[in-house]
Amino acid sequence: MSGRPPADAPVWVSRRSTSSALNVVTVLIFVIFGFGIRYLLERLSPGTHAGYVPVVLGASSAIALYSYTRRKTLEGQEKTLFWVSELISLAVLLRVFFAVRGGLASLQNEFSAFKVDFFAAFFNPTYLLMLFCGLVSWVLSNYLAAQYDFLYEREQDVFWDDLGKIQNSLKQVRGHIITVVVFLLIFFIFITAIASVPIELQGVLSIQAAPAAPVWMSMVFGALVLVMLSLTQFILLRSRWEIDRSTVSLDVHRQWLVSAAILLVIIGVLSAVLPTGYSIGFFELVALVGNFLLQVATLLFYAILLPFTLLGRLFTSKPVDSPEPPQVQIPPIVTTESPGGIPPVLQLIRDILLWVLTFAVVGFAFYQFATSNSILLKRLGSLGVMKWLVDVFRSILAFFRGAGQALQEQINRLQKAGVRLPALRRRAGQRLSAPDDARGRIIFRYKELVGFAGEHGIPRRESQTPYQYREAFTTQAPAVSPQVAEVTDVFVEARYSPHDLQPQAADQFEARIETIEKALDELSENKAGDDESPAG
């Protein structure tokens, strides 16, 4: 309590502003959610007056967020009474809003209806539907308001509570907020998806297929969810910095805001530009591309065989028909749709892009999963086919990496010493062929280790000899000092000795390197773990 900073401290100002921003984003999320519900209602029942759903949801959310700050100071019966009175006020206000929304004529009609059957007229189906939507928004907003308040309270505890406890608590609160928002997102996707699907229930319901929900709704909703995530992440980090008693530069708040906005705009534009529809299905596209490649291969085969065919004419008395070159042609694109009259080639490009993107994402997800579950990867790797595939992939990778390195080295050399093309070619050839023999493999893997270690915080300076680098390495990672010493000795032998090296030596060398790399990975993870440990 004594360690609390003065009320005018910048972080305090920032805390108020983030709190307000969270409330604004919450209201906006409910407004967009309202648009989704409106879209669904208009599809299910075209006569429903659902135009006010976004307003109702937004207003209910705003009321809930505002009244929470008033209600939280109350206790016991007072609190319950406030709660009930707020709900009744909300219901009445909503009804009044419905009564006056059509102007004076609508109000007169309402009163006439009240005279006939007050109960039925007051609680008409549209009103009940709106009331239900408003109540859902009110309840969820209340829950979110409680979480924000808890977040705010816990954040203030940083001056006298345990670091790990606060961090865990804040993470938990953030988890709750995200859960609600993700739940809304999923529900939003569900209702907008279901709205465009044709539904046919014999004698009960018959809904024709409709165009998909407007893209802007999902983009704005997604953007708001991301803003919410960004805000809560900022609050989490800010409390951590405060616990840590770090001096926080004022620029961080401004830069965060600006960068998040720029990032969202860029991603928003990209999302809008990237293909979302297609006219050729995946398997059709595969067949199309496969067919095209086959034709290209045939043409190449023809080109290779052509000289032999022509030579063959010299040894035969019979006239040989001159071979006809195969025609390469793009197969006709059978489109299932033609949106906006896009030319077929552009359609093809768009479809290829979409499917490549989709499968790249799936591949990336698989890679992520496999790298974080190394046992699975090992088991897969033990399969013969997988081994072969991995070897092929590694060879290709090594080739390109070697080529890239050789190119870079030569560019550097050329920049320093001018152009000497014959030497350049010779050296590039040596460099690329190096991984094939034991000496080349050892040097290559050692360089890879140096790069790897550099990425893990043990960079090698240009002026350092292998032995000096070994010293620096073992100081940073003493656990692997015997392996590093051994590896350095082998490398020096490979680099400077004239005698031949056995492939077994290179195998052993690579095994040692792998051990070191694993140890470095573990070291990095431990460091990261130590850093995360306060939060549990």
Place this chain on the structure above:
Amino acid sequence: MGEILVIVLAALIFIAALTRETFVLVLGYLILGTYLLGRWWTQQSLKSLRVHRLFADHVFPGENVPVQITLNNRSWLPAVWMSIRDLHPIDLSEIKVFKQVISLPGRKTMQLHYQLKATRRGFYAVGPMSIETGDLFGWVDQAFSEYRPDYLTVYPRVIPLKRPDLPSHSPLGALRHKQPIFEDPTRPVGKRDYMRGDAIRRVDWKASAATGKLQVKLFEPSIDMEMMLFLNLNTDEYHAKSRFDGPELGIVTAASLSNWAVQNRQAVGLVTNGIDPLNTTGEIRPIEPRKTQAHLMRILEALARVKLQTNRRIGIREMVRTYRHSLSWGTTLVVISGSANEEILRELILARQAGMKPILIVCGWYVEVNLPIQNGRAFGIPVSILHSEDELRGWQA
């Protein structure tokens, strides 16, 4: 969180592509885009960062050491937040870690400053520095990069001595001496009448011819004081209550004597059994006696770095025994330790018999002297007891 998110998104995008749900695809792109860009941005922020720590790496106690951390963002992308933590020993500052959170715009350089205070001698690691950054949405774990430490050497306190009572047998040196047996023929100071017993070589024949009486030359006595300091840093050989202040006082004494010697153009060397953190064997190699200022800095650097040790096999007696054979005749052999006993005295007597001039300096607020000392001498060997730096300052008189 990132891994699960990617899997869910991949499934979402795949299903959306199959079912042609445009708005779901857009949503997938949006979230996946922020994830991928945020992940790439985080890695790029650290990769394109160049960090440089600058400070005066050799200082004397009491000096302030301003440390400047320069962060250079070579990328066009800004680093939205970076948490910087630079560790340093508690001896150098009240706060153990310099912590700051900054935002670094693209293609900009930022300098951060903090102060260290060199309170006591030592060889300190300033760092390692760790820099942490992350994405704006919490999708990926914070990225972390560590930068190697730099080292700060704080020399031991050097007390300027004017005339320490250090005898020497070495004639013909640079230091004036009271005993006429060390007269230096290169330093004539006058003439007097011949007296019986004066060496014929000292007769000044020209002056004798001019005055008509035999005149002899008078020379200023001088000595050369090649000095070897034997510093005992085995805390077991200090009094139990002076295990830390005693060796530290010994280090200050050695530094001050070295300084005095070099200022007077005398050669000085050092042998110690302390631990050198820079040497893989942990031993400090003996430093041969030399006269230059650079040599003094070498000794001071070794004394700054050296760490105390316990239970080492090599004690002060073994040290003297090992190295005295390599010292030249007449060398003043200064033994600085925390106790005086017969064993060390026996070694020093042997050194004296070999033509050296041994001195024993016992340091510590509490000392163990198990020898009969009369008039500051034990069996003819000078013994000085220093309880504090103030007493060392007394040597200035």
